[in-house]
Amino acid sequence: MKTPSCPAPSRREANRQSRREAIVDVAAQSFLEQGYAGTTMSAIAATLGGSKGTLWSYFESKEVLFGAVIERVTDAFRAQLSLILNPDDGVEAALRRFCEKFLRKVTSPEAIAIHRLVVGEANRFPEIGRIFYARAPQQTQRLLADFIEGAMERDELRRDDALTAARQLTALVMYGGHQQMLMGLIDALTPEAIEAEVDRAMATFLRAYAA
Amino acid sequence: MKTPSCPAPSRREANRQSRREAIVDVAAQSFLEQGYAGTTMSAIAATLGGSKGTLWSYFESKEVLFGAVIERVTDAFRAQLSLILNPDDGVEAALRRFCEKFLRKVTSPEAIAIHRLVVGEANRFPEIGRIFYARAPQQTQRLLADFIEGAMERDELRRDDALTAARQLTALVMYGGHQQMLMGLIDALTPEAIEAEVDRAMATFLRAYAA
DNA sequence: CAAAAACCGTACTCTATAGTACGAAGATAT
DNA sequence: ATATCTTCGTACTATAGAGTACGGTTTTTG
Structure with a gap:
């Protein structure tokens, strides 16, 4: 406080x-x-x-x-993701659940609106890009990287740079439907589409980072 | 004409x-x-x-x-990438060269400006998002997917959905420096940064899609 | 060279919106 | 209770920018 x-x-x-x-x-x-x-x-x-x-x-x-507004809205964006990454269920299950929740979140109407705002005004207001990046993507990547690092140390994933792995996983999850929503091609992702995206991302990620 | x-x-x-x-x-x-x-x-x-x-x-x-303006500018964006994908050099070399050129292109000042414009105005002008997507990302993915499909058929890459693979490769390449540029955190990528991004993306991609 | 079209400069209308001024009414503190 | 701070309503200023009007001039066409 x-x-x-x-x-x-x-x-x-x-x-x-x-x-x-x-x-x-x-x-x-x-x-x-x-x-x-x-x-x-x-x-x-x-x-x-x-x-x-x-x-x-x-x-x-x-x-x-x-x-x-930007400060408020990026704050609301942050917390909410941390509880999920529980290694007890096994790395794969934990990551999959994380990806699902993450994808649902970043494709929510509010998240898309924020993203558009931040990107669209990045010229006029250089500060807000930094604020947003530090609070949202960077926060998420750090969280995920910590988890992945743990898994690597337990030899449940191949040892490599954990932050890179985290970024790559988020990239794989986001680049399909999220980009299309950002540009207004589609208005929402169906639950099935989310499943499918996560499946594809996880499959590739696990092949690349299998122990 | x-x-x-x-x-x-x-x-x-x-x-x-x-x-x-x-x-x-x-x-x-x-x-x-x-x-x-x-x-x-x-x-x-x-x-x-x-x-x-x-x-x-x-x-x-x-x-x-x-x-x-949007039509003109997305047109200029399109052509210029196609000549590069020559399988004679070997799949890895061809993909790496493609990734480098692609990353240089999408992180050029003009490309960043277009991207910001399209995303930022996607609400007010729903059309331009569609136009842009069809001409730039979709075009690129299709091109890359065709090449990857060929490689898969020659068993130089593991057989799988080629379009998905293409999207994932572009995602892996773009998600680092490109996103940071979009949000105004950095103004440009050094040649070394581009090398590094491409290395990381290619390493992960090749592990996931090795024959 | 003449008729027609396009262009220039300039001044104009109209609307929208950030930001201000101010006196009256209401809430808060002591 | 009363002095002080806050809010309200409303009217106002100032500016900016999209789009129009129009008479005079240049360019194109025949």
Whole structure:
């Protein structure tokens, strides 16, 4: 927790905090659905029910608000994947479950929207690319790499650079349906399609990294 | 050639044609550098030296012009890769050379700019995603798949679904530096980085698809 | 060379939106 | 209770950019 409950939470501070969150909520929805250019501060204020002056008293500009949205949204992206990697079921089963959950997650409508936003605005806002990468792909790769490293040390996978292996596995899983969704060719992956993608990725990965 | 040199190329038609191309050139540069929202029709007209009225006489709206740019730019993307896949050097050498050229290409500044544009505007312009996908990634995969299929039939690679193998190879090559460039973490790949990426991808691919 | 088409420059309309100003009304603290 | 801070509503400024109008000039055609 970083929230300073130090001297006095003070009703005012609390209100301010929750108000701020409400703003970021509404803004996030709009930015994700409409993109940066398609989002207007006036619409956000209207949806909130408040006045524009109030909105500006929380965020001094659209850009700053956008930054806050990206932080919030990448945070929500992060946690949620860690519990799954349990080596007790065997490496293959653990990896397969991880891939399924991972693929479902990155092909969710929100994840696609974030991805589009980050990539599309990487020119205008160089910071957000770094923020997003550090919090989402890098986090995932590190997690997976740790697991893979363990498996390598137990000789359940061929010994090699674990981070590379992790990246390659995510690459194999993502490059099919995910890319098509990013570019708008398809709107969603059916459960069967997810199964199939994961099967293909796992087959290739295991052949390459068999002990 | 689709140009109708049928009855009379007629100076007027010729001028119109080359003028149109000049417009698309200028527009492409702006769209790629500044994005859709960051590009203004007035700026394009100014760069051209012409007047706005003329610009609108060629393209009835910004959206239409954008469509023309995407077509032009994906066309330029396409051809250029095909000559390389020569099985006489041996499958491994041929694939490695292909991967190198492919990776250099998709990490070129222009390719990154196109990719960002397509992904970033996939919501607003659902068509362009389809156009781009059909002309660039799909084309490449098909080309590579044909080569791989040949190799499989000659038992130089393990027999399996060739299209899947092709997709996986491109995934393995692209997922490192390319993704980081897309998100703005790095501005370019050094030749050494390209070598390294290709080495890693090829190693994994060949292990998985050895005959 | 004349008629027709295309082009130029410039000024214009219209709309959208980021951001500001301000007085009244409401909430919070002491 | 009362002084202070916050919010509301609304009206406003300022800017920017898409698309239009039009009279004069150049280019193409016959």
